[in-house]
Amino acid sequence: PIYILSTDEPFHFELLVPLGESIYGGADIGPILRTAKNITPGDFDSFSTAFFNLANYKKSQAEDPALAYNPVNVRESWFAASTYFCRADFYLHVNWDDPRINIYWGEQISAFDKAIAALPIPGHRVKTSTSDFDIEAIWFPASTDSNTNRPTLILGNGYDGAQEGLYHTVAVPGLARGWNVITYEGPGHPISLHLILK
Template identity: 60%
Template structure:
């Protein structure tokens, strides 16, 4: 997402790369699925979720063959066709005897509808943004309803907004279990977290609650609210809910919070104000959102931004949204930033990111903290170590390298889960 800023003037278009493709440390060993690095990365997201029942492999590889680099509408339509066909298979009465297969088919349909939505956010009035999300939600709900312990959507009241969450329990009985709160970040949905970390968590005996707050998919669509920096306003009501409404099932002494992607900032910020957490995991560490962005802006546009000439800066930046010659990462990243912050001005968006920094609160984090440092993560390179140093002796950094070294270990979910749960086991059981 930060790489989008490279594209804001023609002289640097060629320098824009997919996050994780290149940074000061060299070339990441990506497995290309498209000549378009952004599309390749998004295809790898679905492939990564396949190992935990979130998709099927051959259909995604087949879709990759039909997608033209840079063609966002074509990408969306290809996955819509795949999603519709997968939904029809889930509804086929001849398959009803096999509830496990039908459940997994619904999960795949949900994933494909989420991919169909991914590149649509430059036009907020596009009805498909809502149609595809309704489809993915309904498909996912059919899947979690067929789990051995059905998942349950819940709404948690916060101050002036509602948190959308899903509860996954290991048992139908009232037995206190370690519980993991899982939040995503800049763009992914809580449904993606099920196929990334919830499945391996349940297998290891953890209850899970996934959630979305302002700026995240269901809250943006349902409540039209963009991100807020004070993420304790989201997490504290969740902890209250878990320790009251779900108290018979939650071991309060083993309550962990994980922030995924930009959620690395969100979870750390919340942890500074929520002492009831037993442990926090940041994948990865985000020290300062603004500094990560501003360093990517070419000098001439930095000067334009710092001059305060909002109209000129906005005009220069907004020109890429409908420019098919601009790199896909740039077009998507800008559109997603405006959508998820619910802002129409790039100037205002960059200004808003200044509030997302840990320097004034990191020292307040008192529980054990695990921080992922991905070798080829182009979002916030080097910031994991800064976060760890500011937290102090409670923090540990885990370095992911090689093919697991891309942002959030996309496509290496087994390595992510075994690393996360090894640390949690040691931390929560000592």
């Protein structure tokens, strides 16, 4: 049997996205299933609010000194918070004047950056400038040994997808196999759109 997360088909699909990211530490299954129950089908604000609340809960866990005894706990809480802020932002783009768009995006980026800084081999943001635009990227080295040549996966998300989402779906398996990974965003991707709106 298929478990329907929402009677609203687009909402059902958008709830499957973070569930897919849970495989490699991008989200938590139980909280997503509970959050799905709090979303009113067809109500964009309901979807956004439910994920914003979940994101803030995970952020509070990441910042809680009582839970900081293990760096994996903290890192995974930051990754989950980033995923949930991204989901909270998703349906706001019906109205690009909505101030929550940049607020939630900023929270997503901040949480993701804290998570990748806490990786055993930290990832970091890099920028390549051209005459017309900047290419924003995130570099994930597979090893601290810079003297060994390794294959590198170069990942760009489709359409308007954020590069951060690629970490939990493609980058983690690549890194586990000893490949370096670089994700990027160009014109039309979220980072360029958000920078225009600032």
